[in-house]
Amino acid sequence: MVNAHRVRALLSVGLLCSGWGITLVHAAANPVDPAVLGRIRDSAMQDNWSYAHLEELTDGVGPRLSGSAGLEAAVQQVAAWMRALGATVSLQPTQVPHWVRGAESASLVGYPGRPPGVVQSLHVTALGDSGATPAEGIEAPVVVVRSVEELSERAADIKGRIVLINKRFDQRLADNGYASDAYGLAGEARFVGPMVASKLGALATLVRSVGNAQYRLPHTGATDWEEGQTPMPAAALSAEDADLVDRLAAKGPVTLRLTLTPQHLPDADSANVVADWIGREHPEEIVVVGGHLDSWDLGTGAIDDGAGVMATAGVIRTLSALGLHPRRTIRFVAFTNEENGGRGGRAYFDAVSKSSGRQVAAIECDMGAGRALGVQAAVAPAAMETLKAVSRALEPIGASLMVRREGGVGADIRALQKNGVPGFAPVLDTRHYFDYHHTAADTFDKVNPENLRSEVATLAVLAYFLADLPEPVLGLPVKSEE
Numbered sequence: 502m503v504n505a506h507r508v509r510a511l512l513s514v515g516l517l518c519s520g521w522g523i524t525l526v527h528a529a530a531n532p533v534d535p536a537v538l539g540r541i542r543d544s545a546m547q548d549n550w551s552y553a554h555l556e557e558l559t560d561g562v563g564p565r566l567s568g569s570a571g572l573e574a575a576v577q578q579v580a581a582w583m584r585a586l587g588a589t590v591s592l593q594p595t596q597v598p599h600w601v602r603g604a605e606s607a608s609l610v611g612y613p614g615r616p617p618g619v620v621q622s623l624h625v626t627a628l629g630d631s632g633a634t635p636a637e638g639i640e641a642p643v644v645v646v647r648s649v650e651e652l653s654e655r656a657a658d659i660k661g662r663i664v665l666i667n668k669r670f671d672q673r674l675a676d677n678g679y680a681s682d683a684y685g686l687a688g689e690a691r692f693v694g695p696m697v698a699s700k701l702g703a704l705a706t707l708v709r710s711v712g713n714a715q716y717r718l719p720h721t722g723a724t725d726w727e728e729g730q731t732p733m734p735a736a737a738l739s740a741e742d743a744d745l746v747d748r749l750a751a752k753g754p755v756t757l758r759l760t761l762t763p764q765h766l767p768d769a770d771s772a773n774v775v776a777d778w779i780g781r782e783h784p785e786e787i788v789v790v791g792g793h794l795d796s797w798d799l800g801t802g803a804i805d806d807g808a809g810v811m812a813t814a815g816v817i818r819t820l821s822a823l824g825l826h827p828r829r830t831i832r833f834v835a836f837t838n839e840e841n842g843g844r845g846g847r848a849y850f851d852a853v854s855k856s857s858g859r860q861v862a863a864i865e866c867d868m869g870a871g872r873a874l875g876v877q878a879a880v881a882p883a884a885m886e887t888l889k890a891v892s893r894a895l896e897p898i899g900a901s902l903m904v905r906r907e908g909g910v911g912a913d914i915r916a917l918q919k920n921g922v923p924g925f926a927p928v929l930d931t932r933h934y935f936d937y938h939h940t941a942a943d944t945f946d947k948v949n950p951e952n953l954r955s956e957v958a959t960l961a962v963l964a965y966f967l968a969d970l971p972e973p974v975l976g977l978p979v980k981s982e983e
């Protein structure tokens with residue numbers, strides 16, 4: 502007996518296009534067993550493999566910026582861990598940018614009412630790919646603006662100055678589940694502010710840290726230059742210091758001394774770690790699941806993105822522990838160089854474009870270590886009905902949300918999604934992600950083991966389901982940037 506609901510579900514996986522009788526029999530004989538999904542969920546919720554390995558990664562290796570010995574040690578370590586699980590492991594080499602932080606300091610040397618001899622130090626850190634000041638630093642008047650737009654409007658005031666873009670991170674959005682939107686809105690100042698200020702003749706650009714917890718910590722992160730543009734000195738100020746400079750500048754002229762001596766070195770060798778858990782029926786069809794292994798240099802990259810890497814590695818750990826092989830291959834990828842280049846994601850896409858294997862779905866986990874609330878899916882509308890089985894399996898752990906996204910999800914799988922591969926990411930509690938993101942405080946203690954287990958369970962159920970479906974779900978070409 503096939504009821505209307507069942508027919509809709511089958512339609513959504515594209516099984517009813519022709520030959521009703523035959524395809525129905527085929528589909529009915531090959532469902533993804535809910536009991537198996539339940540076993541995967543329960544096993545992941547009781548297993549601390551990901552948490553224990555995250556501790557080894559963050560405490561043992563530490564920071565993993567592209568070009569560093571730490572990143573390459575992590576590549577070898579993760580590859581060894583995946584081999585130990587019984588996965589088929591290879592390294593996918595790529596060159597990565599090699600930018601190295603130098604000395605960094607900033608101080609207020611002139612402001613209205615400054616007592617003679619007083620110099621106030623500010624908490625500052627260079628943005629990734631920043632250019633350098635002379636070793637002795639620069640000293641210049643400051644112009645404060647609140648947005649990149651205002652920077653352009655005040656073009657005449659910028660030349661020869663140090664620009665501060667004091668754009669706030671809106672925690673109210675983050676508190677209500679829109680942390681990545683808050684990040685995108687505030688982050689514009691960091692992503693393109695220095696590029697725009699440089700074109701207007703500024704000497705250096707400071708941006709208010711993009712994040713919330715205000716412990717006078719600067720948040721680093723990449724900034725973008727146009728092709729051929731010489732990188733200017735660009736740094737993040739702690740939120741408190743951005744407000745301090747802003748208040749003083751409202752009273753009169755402020756002069757700042759800034760020293761940043763990072764270096765751009767020749768590209769370095771790195772690699773993605775690729776670990777295949779071979780499918781039992783269609784080994785050449787791939788469901789990729791991964792996060793990025795590189796991290797910023799200030800902290801130890803626990804929430805960004807050690808947690809994502811070890812949670813996605815935990816998918817294979819879970820299936821290995823249960824001895825389960827879905828129809829298709831589940832491929833874990835620890836991407837290199839997401840933070841300041843995206844070369845790992847590109848190398849993966851280039852490699853699979855040349856291979857005969859078929860990418861049927863891509864899952865990325867790169868939004869911290871918060872509790873999993875469900876799944877976001879960049880898929881064709883019809884796929885949502887099929888995915889209800891995933892929500893049902895995750896309901897007992899409170900991760901039943903299934904949100905459809907028109908844009909893509911995840912930077913390292915963006916090229917795949919643009920080419921029609923359905924993209925997925927867990928929905929995580931990100932209310933406090935941007936408290937520590939890209940700061941020296943991104944360390945192992947910020948990760949709650951139970952929350953990490955909920956990520957593993959969500960990812961493992963989703964990955965197994967996608968890899969075991971009789972027919973893959975349909976994606977959508979991503980129209981706009983994330």
Ligand SMILES: [Zn+2]
Pocket residue numbers: 793805806839867
């Ligand atoms: Zn990240």
